Amino acid sequence: MAQLNNMSEKIVEVKKLAKQFGKLTAVEDVSFDVYRGDVFGFLGPNGAGKSTTIRAMLSLITPSAGEIFLFGRELHKNRSYILSKIGCIVEKPDFYKYLSAEKNLEIFARISGSTVSKSKIHEMIEFVGLKGREKDKVGHFSHGMKQRLGIAQTILHDPDLIILDEPNTGLDPQGSIDIRNLILQLKNERNKTILLSSHILSEIEIIANRMVIIAKGRSVVQGNVAELLNKQDLIVYFEVDQTEKARQIISQKSQATVIGDIENNVIQLQIAHQDIPQINHWLTENGVKVYGIDSKRKLEDYFLKLVGKDVLEKHV
Amino acid sequence: MFWKSTYNEFIKIAAKPRSYIGLAAITALVSVILFAMKVDGLAYISFITASFEQTLSFQGNVLNGNLMAFIILQTLIIQIPLLVALVTGDLVSGEADMGSLRMLATKPISRTQLLLSKFLAGNAYTLIILLWLGVMALGFGWLLFGSGDMMILKSNGLVILQSDDVLWRFLSGFVIAYLALVTIATLSITLSCFTDNSIGPIVTTMAIIILFTIIGTLDVPVFDSIRPLLFTTHMASWRSFFDDPVPKQDIINSVVVLVVHIVALLGIALFKFNKKDILS
Numbered sequence: 001m002a003q004l005n006n007m008s009e010k011i012v013e014v015k016k017l018a019k020q021f022g023k024l025t026a027v028e029d030v031s032f033d034v035y036r037g038d039v040f041g042f043l044g045p046n047g048a049g050k051s052t053t054i055r056a057m058l059s060l061i062t063p064s065a066g067e068i069f070l071f072g073r074e075l076h077k078n079r080s081y082i083l084s085k086i087g088c089i090v091e092k093p094d095f096y097k098y099l100s101a102e103k104n105l106e107i108f109a110r111i112s113g114s115t116v117s118k119s120k121i122h123e124m125i126e127f128v129g130l131k132g133r134e135k136d137k138v139g140h141f142s143h144g145m146k147q148r149l150g151i152a153q154t155i156l157h158d159p160d161l162i163i164l165d166e167p168n169t170g171l172d173p174q175g176s177i178d179i180r181n182l183i184l185q186l187k188n189e190r191n192k193t194i195l196l197s198s199h200i201l202s203e204i205e206i207i208a209n210r211m212v213i214i215a216k217g218r219s220v221v222q223g224n225v226a227e228l229l230n231k232q233d234l235i236v237y238f239e240v241d242q243t244e245k246a247r248q249i250i251s252q253k254s255q256a257t258v259i260g261d262i263e264n265n266v267i268q269l270q271i272a273h274q275d276i277p278q279i280n281h282w283l284t285e286n287g288v289k290v291y292g293i294d295s296k297r298k299l300e301d302y303f304l305k306l307v308g309k310d311v312l313e314k315h316v
Numbered sequence: 317m318f319w320k321s322t323y324n325e326f327i328k329i330a331a332k333p334r335s336y337i338g339l340a341a342i343t344a345l346v347s348v349i350l351f352a353m354k355v356d357g358l359a360y361i362s363f364i365t366a367s368f369e370q371t372l373s374f375q376g377n378v379l380n381g382n383l384m385a386f387i388i389l390q391t392l393i394i395q396i397p398l399l400v401a402l403v404t405g406d407l408v409s410g411e412a413d414m415g416s417l418r419m420l421a422t423k424p425i426s427r428t429q430l431l432l433s434k435f436l437a438g439n440a441y442t443l444i445i446l447l448w449l450g451v452m453a454l455g456f457g458w459l460l461f462g463s464g465d466m467m468i469l470k471s472n473g474l475v476i477l478q479s480d481d482v483l484w485r486f487l488s489g490f491v492i493a494y495l496a497l498v499t500i501a502t503l504s505i506t507l508s509c510f511t512d513n514s515i516g517p518i519v520t521t522m523a524i525i526i527l528f529t530i531i532g533t534l535d536v537p538v539f540d541s542i543r544p545l546l547f548t549t550h551m552a553s554w555r556s557f558f559d560d561p562v563p564k565q566d567i568i569n570s571v572v573v574l575v576v577h578i579v580a581l582l583g584i585a586l587f588k589f590n591k592k593d594i595l596s
Contacts, residue, residue: 021593058422061593084424094415098331107327110320113424153419 009036010072011161011193012057017066018217019052026052028217030066034161034195034210039187041204041211041225042197043303049217050197051091054165058088070161084113087159089167093150097139101130101149104138105156112157124152128182144175151182155190162186163195168203176203183207201303205229213303229297235259236269236276238283239292243267246288253282265291318429325437329403338399338445342392346452349388350460353379357461365469380464381457382482386558388453393493393552397500397525398518399445404438405504405517408589412512412596421594431509431589435582438505442497450490468558475560485562489554492567495574496551500525502578503547506585512596544569547577 012034019027027049034040044050055061057068059079068075070082095104102121109116125134128148138146147167154162164183168176184207186192198204204211205225212222221228240246243265250256256271256279271279276293283290329335353360357379365378408431411417420430466477477485500521507517528548531539543549553570556563 055594060418060421061595062591080424080426082424083422086422088422090418090422092415094419096328096331096414096416098333099328103327103331107324108419108423110324111317111420111423111425113317 010034011036011038011070012040012195013067013069014053014057015067015069017053017056017068018064019049019056019061020064025217027056027063030212030214030217030219032212032219032222034193036160036193037191038210039183039194039196039208041208042195042214043199043201043204043211044197044214045199048199048214050199050214051165053214054088054090054163054195054197057163058083058086058090060090080113084157085160086163087154087157087161088163088165089147089150089154090163090165092143092169093146093153095138095146095149095153098137100135100137101125101141102134104149105153108153109156114157116156120156124156125149127155127185128152129178143170144172144178147171147175147179148182151179151186155186155192159192161193161195165197166199167196168198168200180207234271234273234276235296236271236279237266237292237294237296238269238279238290239264239266239294240283241265241289241291245286246283249282249286249288250279254279317425318433321425321430321433322436325407325433326440329437329441332403334406335403335441337402338396339448341395341399342445342449342452345392345395346388346449346456349391350384350456353384353387354460365467377462377464378467379461380466380479381454381459381461382463382466382477382479382486383468384457384461385450385453385486386466386468388457389449389489389493390555392449392453393554396445396449396497397551398522400442400497400500401504401518401521403441404501405508405521406514407434407438407505408508409511409517410508410514412594413514415596418594418596427590427592428586431505431586435502435505435585438501439498442501443494446490446494446497450486454486466558470559475558477558477560485557489557492554492557492570493551495571495578496547496553499547499551499574499577499581502581502585506581506588509585509588509592545573547574550574 010033012032014033015031017027017030018025030049030053032040032042042050042053052061056063057070057075059075070078071085073082075082095101096107099107102125105121105124106118109121122131122134125131128151130145130148130152133141133145138149141149151164151167154164167179167183171179180203183194183196187194187207196204196207208225210223211225211228213220238246246267247258250258250267250269254271254275256269256275259268259270269279273295276295280290280293361379408417411420421427463479465479466482468475468477503524504517504521507520511517525548528546532543532546532549550570550573553567556567556570
């Protein structure tokens with residue numbers, strides 16, 4: 001697996017994790033590290049093994065093989081200590097519908113391993129924007145409100161690590177933005193380490209500083225998001241009327257690598273982001289008509305190959 | 317953490333509408349029986365004592381609160397397990413079904429403590445159900461029919477107990493009945509650990525009770541050896557306190573069988589719950 005690391009305190013260390021359910025292999029070989037202060041993207045298509053890995057990290061399931069260390073301690077032997085330092089939402093927050101938001105938080109606060117005051121509960125309710133709704137039964141809440149309450153529940157006991165499994169699933173665009181802003185607030189204002197799973201590359205790109213991509217139960221690449229999504233390294237598609245002439249102009253005037261022609265008069269180049277206008281200018285001034293320009297980062301292309309085109313088209 | 321979790325479980329049981337079905341059902345059933353007895357009780361007593369009337373003369377308040385309580389308990393003790401299982405069978409699987417078990421299991425409380433807190437809260441609910449039955453049967457029985465000597469028709473004859481010799485028998489009977497209901501609660505909680513379906517453990521608990529009761533009542537020699545080991549055989553042991561003399565050894569046997577069931581079932585539940593992959 002490709003790896004790019006910065007060096008600080010390692011909070012999560014997953015080594016060669018595997019999990020089988022009968023004959024089904026949900027996770028085959030997943031390894032990654034999360035460092036203190038990271039917003040760590042856990043990226044992969046649906047069914048890649050993200051939730052299974054997270055469940056194993058939270059001792060909801062027993063791994064078939066591999067090791068999990070959190071806060072420098074082995075999970076199985078230090079379960080209570082480790083879980084007292086984690087706040088999480090796995091898949092979606094499922095609260096007691098017949099209880100109010102406040103009562104639900106009280107229930108989870110009592111067994112959080114810390115003393116959580118009523119005022120802290122109210123502070124968290126306000127933090128997630130549910131002030132005024134704390135006495136309402138959760139059964140009357142929208143999905144977005146439950147997600148917000150879920151985030152309140154994760155931070156009640158002031159955990160060091162927050163694990164959020166697909167927190168935007170089922171949310172409308174505004175709801176997704178709200179949750180994203182909450183996550184960024186947790187990172188920036190409360191200095192939390194966050195592990196965020198998603199199948200949407202653009203979501204990870206916006207929020208995370210480091211990430212791992214997993215596919216078919218295996219971790220494929222891990223590292224710094226900015227480096228993995230290197231903006232210097234784009235695949236750019238020019239739709240032109242004369243592909244051969246365009247190819248010659250580009251070869252003469254620039255260092256760009258022409259990867260090849262694809263159908264419908266589109267040529268594919270590997271160039272720097274800032275070179276796009278210059279190449280467009282050279283083409284048009286030499287009489288090549290440019291009908292369209294599209295770009296994709298190499299990792300996006302790579303991710304597309306990993307996860308299948310249909311997934312990316314739906315979400316990116 | 318254990319006591320905080322147990323407190324949580326009390327709150328959840330208290331807030332669930334289904335928890336009140338049992339109390340409402342007991343109130344309705346006891347009210348119906350008391351009303352019927354108030355209206356037609358004497359005819360009922362005549363019917364029961366008809367075979368003795370040529371040899372015995374009954375004087376005083378035969379149709380009294382003590383007899384009412386005994387009749388009510390005998391009638392309803394079959395239905396009470398269903399009312400108990402309705403809540404206790406849902407304690408684990410209901411949360412798995414709803415998804416909240418996933419959230420509970422990510423908290424720093426051990427699974428053993430989590431299950432034991434549910435067990436304790438479930439047994440507290442069972443006690444409330446039984447106490448309510450006692451209050452309704454004895455309290456309202458005395459209120460409407462007064463006290464008096466108790467006359468019980470048993471298969472081996474007629475037992476007559478002095479009115480001041482009855483209360484301790486009821487209290488002791490309630491303890492044994494509670495032990496039987498705790499066995500039911502433990503069975504349903506154990507079954508609840510094996511599934512993520514809310515209804516399954518409740519239905520399965522009732523199916524087991526029905527099956528064991530049938531095996532227990534079928535007078536077939538092949539079942540003779542297992543009959544004394546079935547918990548259903550001992551569920552009616554509370555009635556032994558109304559024999560004269562009280563068959564102490566039989567009661568001790570029943571207590572042992574019920575406690576062994578509770579311990580064994582709880583052990584199975586703890587083993588399963590600790591090993592369970594929470595996938596809901």
